[in-house]
Amino acid sequence: MGKTLAEKILSEKSQGDAHSGAFVVAKVDLVFAQDTTGPLTVREFQTSGFKRLANPEKTVLFLDHAAPSPNQQLSADHILLRQFSRQSGCLIFDVGEGVCHQLVAESLAKPGDVIVGADSHTVTAGALGAFATGMGSSDVAVAFGLGKTWLKVPETIKVVVSGSFPEGVSAKDLALHLIGQLGADGATYKALEFGGDSVVKMSIPGRLTIASMAVEAGAKVGLFPSDEVTQDYLAEQGRSDHYQPVSPDADASYEKIINIDVSRLEPMVSQPHAVDNTALARQLKGIEIQQVFIGTCTNGRLEDLAVAATILKGKKRHPDTRLIVAPASREVLLGAIEAGYIATLLEAGAVILPPGCGACLGLHQGVLADGESCLSTANRNFKGRMGNPDAFIYLGSPATAAATAITGEITDPREVM
Amino acid sequence: MLCGRAFKFGDGISTDHITPGRLAHLRSNLPELAKHVLEDAEPTFVSRVRAGDLIVAGSNFGLGSSREHAPLVIKKVGVSAVLAKSVARIFFRNAINLGLPVLLCDTDKINDGDELEIDLAAGVVKDKTNGSRLTFKKIPEVMLRILNEGGLIPYIKKYGDFRL
Ligand code: SF4
Numbered sequence: 001m002g003k004t005l006a007e008k009i010l011s012e013k014s015q016g017d018a019h020s021g022a023f024v025v026a027k028v029d030l031v032f033a034q035d036t037t038g039p040l041t042v043r044e045f046q047t048s049g050f051k052r053l054a055n056p057e058k059t060v061l062f063l064d065h066a067a068p069s070p071n072q073q074l075s076a077d078h079i080l081l082r083q084f085s086r087q088s089g090c091l092i093f094d095v096g097e098g099v100c101h102q103l104v105a106e107s108l109a110k111p112g113d114v115i116v117g118a119d120s121h122t123v124t125a126g127a128l129g130a131f132a133t134g135m136g137s138s139d140v141a142v143a144f145g146l147g148k149t150w151l152k153v154p155e156t157i158k159v160v161v162s163g164s165f166p167e168g169v170s171a172k173d174l175a176l177h178l179i180g181q182l183g184a185d186g187a188t189y190k191a192l193e194f195g196g197d198s199v200v201k202m203s204i205p206g207r208l209t210i211a212s213m214a215v216e217a218g219a220k221v222g223l224f225p226s227d228e229v230t231q232d233y234l235a236e237q238g239r240s241d242h243y244q245p246v247s248p249d250a251d252a253s254y255e256k257i258i259n260i261d262v263s264r265l266e267p268m269v270s271q272p273h274a275v276d277n278t279a280l281a282r283q284l285k286g287i288e289i290q291q292v293f294i295g296t297c298t299n300g301r302l303e304d305l306a307v308a309a310t311i312l313k314g315k316k317r318h319p320d321t322r323l324i325v326a327p328a329s330r331e332v333l334l335g336a337i338e339a340g341y342i343a344t345l346l347e348a349g350a351v352i353l354p355p356g357c358g359a360c361l362g363l364h365q366g367v368l369a370d371g372e373s374c375l376s377t378a379n380r381n382f383k384g385r386m387g388n389p390d391a392f393i394y395l396g397s398p399a400t401a402a403a404t405a406i407t408g409e410i411t412d413p414r415e416v417m
Numbered sequence: 418m419l420c421g422r423a424f425k426f427g428d429g430i431s432t433d434h435i436t437p438g439r440l441a442h443l444r445s446n447l448p449e450l451a452k453h454v455l456e457d458a459e460p461t462f463v464s465r466v467r468a469g470d471l472i473v474a475g476s477n478f479g480l481g482s483s484r485e486h487a488p489l490v491i492k493k494v495g496v497s498a499v500l501a502k503s504v505a506r507i508f509f510r511n512a513i514n515l516g517l518p519v520l521l522c523d524t525d526k527i528n529d530g531d532e533l534e535i536d537l538a539a540g541v542v543k544d545k546t547n548g549s550r551l552t553f554k555k556i557p558e559v560m561l562r563i564l565n566e567g568g569l570i571p572y573i574k575k576y577g578d579f580r581l
Contacts, residue, residue, distance in 0.1 A: 023559050025579050036441045037484060048570050066441065073442035080445075120483040120507055136485035136511035138569040150559060150579045184429065185477040189506050218480065220506055274429060361438035361482075382433040382481060389437070389457040 002249025004156040005223040006191040009131040009246065013114045020155045020255075029113035029130075031143040032060040034100045035067070036361075037118035037136070039077045042084045044141035054147030056089035060108065062100035063093065067356035070364035090144075098329025098355040101125065101297035104132075105208055106331060110234075110242040111226035116143045121297050121379065123214045127207035128233070129226030129246040134215065154220050157187055158254040160196040163263030168414040170307070171206035172299055172377065172397035174260065175213040176268035180278030181258070188218030190255065193248060198262055199224060204233040205303040212298045213379050216275040267412050269375075270395040273383040281400050282412040288320075291374040292405040293386075294398055295326030295353070296360045299377035302335045304398040309341035311402035311416060317349035318408030324366045325350045326358030348405070362387030375404045418536055419497045419518075421469035423544075425529035426458055428475035432508065434458040435479070435487040444486050451490040468495035471535075473527050475501065479508025488512040498535060500524055500542065500553070513560045516568035522553035 003011065007018050014024035033041040038061050053059045061081045066074040078095070085092035093103050100117065101124035109115060111129030115122060118140040125132035135149070143149045159178060165171075179186075192214045199207070207224045214222025224230075225247040234243045267281040294300070294308050305327065317323040325345055327333040333355050336342045342352060353359070359366025360378045367387030368374055374386055374393050381393035396404070399413035406416055434457045436450060443450040455462045472478075472491065478501040479487060488511050491499065498518040502525075512519045520535070522542060527533065531546035542551040556564065559581055566572035 023557070023581050025581060036438075036444060039445050040485060040489075044570055048573050071442050073445065077445055118483055118485075120481065122483075134483040134507055136483050136488075136507060136514060138485060138514040139510065142569060142573055145573075146578065148579070150581065152557070184480060185503055185505070188477070188503065218477070218505060361441070362433075363438055363441050367439070380433075380481065382431040384433045384437040384439070384457045387437075387439040 001253060002251035004191065004252040004254065005193050005225060005246065005248045006131060006154055006156055006221060008248065009112055009114065010151060010153050012112065018153045020153050022153045023150060024153060025148050025150050026114045027148050028116050028143045029110070030058050030060070030108055030115045031140060032062060032100060032104070033118035033137065033140050034062045034064055035074070035077055035081060036065045038081050040137040041118050041141045041144065042080060044138050045144050048141060048145060050145030053088050053090055053144050057091065059090035059144055061085055061090060061092045062103065063095045064099050064356045065361060066363050067095040067354060096330060096354055098332065099297045099300065099357055101212060102300065102328035102332070106237060106329060111230060111244050111246045116140060116149050120215050121212050123219065123222050124208055124212040124297055126211035126214065126222040127204060127224050128230055129224055131221055131223065133220050154189060154191040155255040156191040156193050158257045159192055159194050160257060160259045161194060161198040161262060162196050162259070163198055163261040165262050168399055168417055169262070169265050169267055170397050170399065171202065171209040173265050173268045174262055175210045176270055176278050176395065177265055178260065179213060179217045179276050182217040184216065184274055184276040185218045190219055192217065192219045192222045194224050200227060203303065204229060205301045208301070209298055216379055267397060267400050269400065269410060270381055272381055272392040272394065275381060275395065281396060281410060284410040287410045288373065289375045289404050289409060290320065290372040291322045291324065291366060291368060292401050293324045293359050293366060293374055293376040293378065294401050295328065295358050296378040297328060298379040299398050300326055300328030300332065302332050304377065305332070305336045305341045306339065307398045308402040309344040311399060311413060312348040312405065313344050315348055315406050317405045321405055321408045323348065323350040323405045324353060324359055326353035327355050329355050359386055361385065375401055375410060377401050418534060419469065420534050421471045421497055423471050423473040423527050423529060423531045423533055424462060424466065425527070426472060426474040428477060429480060430458050430474055430478050432479060432481040432484055432487040436484060436490055447489065447493060450486060451493040454490040454494055463494060466494050466496065469497050470495060471533055472496055472499045473524050474499065475524065476503045478504045480505040483507045485511045485515065488515050488517050492517045513564050514569035516564060518564060520553040522551045526551060
């Protein structure tokens with residue numbers, strides 16, 4: 001019987017015949033932690049009795065969640081991680097480099113890899129054809145030491161995407177639509193595998209947006225085949241040698257197949273406090289928004305800032321609506337400066353945050369007040385997510401965010417384009 | 418045998434309810450972080466929970482972040498097991514890795530405050546308050562071995578590698 005993408009990659013990395021339902025020990029090609037999960041990972045690595053990392057050059061720490069640190073406790077955590085990097089020889093991306101998942105996509109992940117990260121959005125690298133999944137600190141500490149992990153080979157839900165995106169509709173709307181349809185636990189323990197004509201045409205940034213949100217349906221991975229688009233993306237980064245084609249077999253067996261025609265999609269929004277609580281943006285007109293946040297591993301890339309800048313060019317944010325923008329990496333920020341997007345956004349009244357997670361998880365740089373509502377391009381709108389359990393978070397695309405910043409209420413971007 | 422009182426929670430309790438991001442600065446200070454466990458779901462939980470008590474939740478418990486601090490502080494305040502209709506993948510793995518049992522069963526039959534008795538080996542939950550008896554889903558063998566060693570770190574210390 002043919003194999004799904006997940007089965008193919010895990011067969012290769014466990015040197016066996018990995019069919020869904022089997023338990024395998026797989027070689028890990030890249031393992032990482034960030035600054036809010038890394039300190040525990042390092043301590044667990046040390047108490048496990050490991051003397052050295054299995055692969056120091058494939059072990060990475062990222063200082064991105066609290067970047068720069070807002071308080072002395074997190075500063076101390078940063079020191080712990082820097083010291084561990086010096087002693088163990090692992091790579092470290094310090095404050096200002098960007099969000100871990102963006103950096104993994106920009107310079108580390110390869111098609112066919114198994115990637116394990118102490119962060120749930122590790123799934124993002126599935127966009128490049130890597131079996132990338134989030135785990136906790138203990139699992140990651142053991143992967144630091146052994147260079148491998150155990151996995152249950154997941155069943156796969158295939159998502160076949162066809163059609164062309166209408167103006168004002170993007171990969172984010174597709175992701176929200178899919179999660180609304182599946183539910184927040186609709187793909188728990190499973191792999192989501194994307195295919196179809198539209199996927200072949202889809203840029204890597206679009207694929208990254210969708211893969212990053214796979215976990216919001218509970219999925220273990222969100223996998224894309226690697227193809228010419230992947231090859232070009234890697235070549236642009238000077239990593240042509242990292243390319244290999246990875247695709248599912250034509251006769252692979254899927255638990256379920258979902259067909260989505262994107263030409264029929266409209267701008268989508270997730271309402272508080274659940275990602276699967278979706279509605280059409282136009283149905284939510286009139287809901288006032290005090291803060292718009294554009295950024296994160298889901299939508300903080302150059303293409304996202306380009307969309308926002310195009311809509312906001314020559315316009316101003318609504319006087320009662322703050323506009324906060326956090327580029328996902330230093331490279332994104334440099335590109336956005338060069339293209340003039342940053343100037344456009346600043347002229348429109350935006351605050352530009354340093355590359356990193358910014359306001360996404362409620363640590364700093366945009367904590368909401370009681371009763372306030374935010375329209376964010378992030379992936380999660382859980383109660384308390386942006387630092388205040390008495391605030392409300394709506395999720396949408398960069399276009400919806402930019403349109404909302406102009407009007408001060410949730411707005412279908414097609415109204416202002 | 419685990420015995421304790423049921424603390425009931427609804428569906429979709431996220432890791433942000435358990436250990437919110439705004440408290441990330443306490444993650445290297447677990448005793449302090451534990452004082453806020455589940456604060457955003459039930460502010461009085463931490464003052465009422467006693468050693469041995471059980472969290473009894475609806476579906477998709479622990480969804481969201483990979484932060485192992487979530488099951489860590491649940492365990493730290495004395496909770497002896499989490500019962501739920503379903504649980505998010507990463508939370509499940511993290512809890513077992515810390516030696517905290519997560520048992521999947523039809524929790525609708527359990528009421529808040531009920532006295533429960535759990536036989537892990539037999540796979541049975543007895544509700545001593547209403548007399549009902551529930552069976553829970555078997556934990557996969559590989560995870561059971563990790564749980565029986567008290568978690569992944571003690572397991573790796575003992576065996577030095579994975580044994581499937
Ligand atoms: S941007 Fe948000 S979702 Fe992405 S890694 Fe950072 S905190 Fe997590």
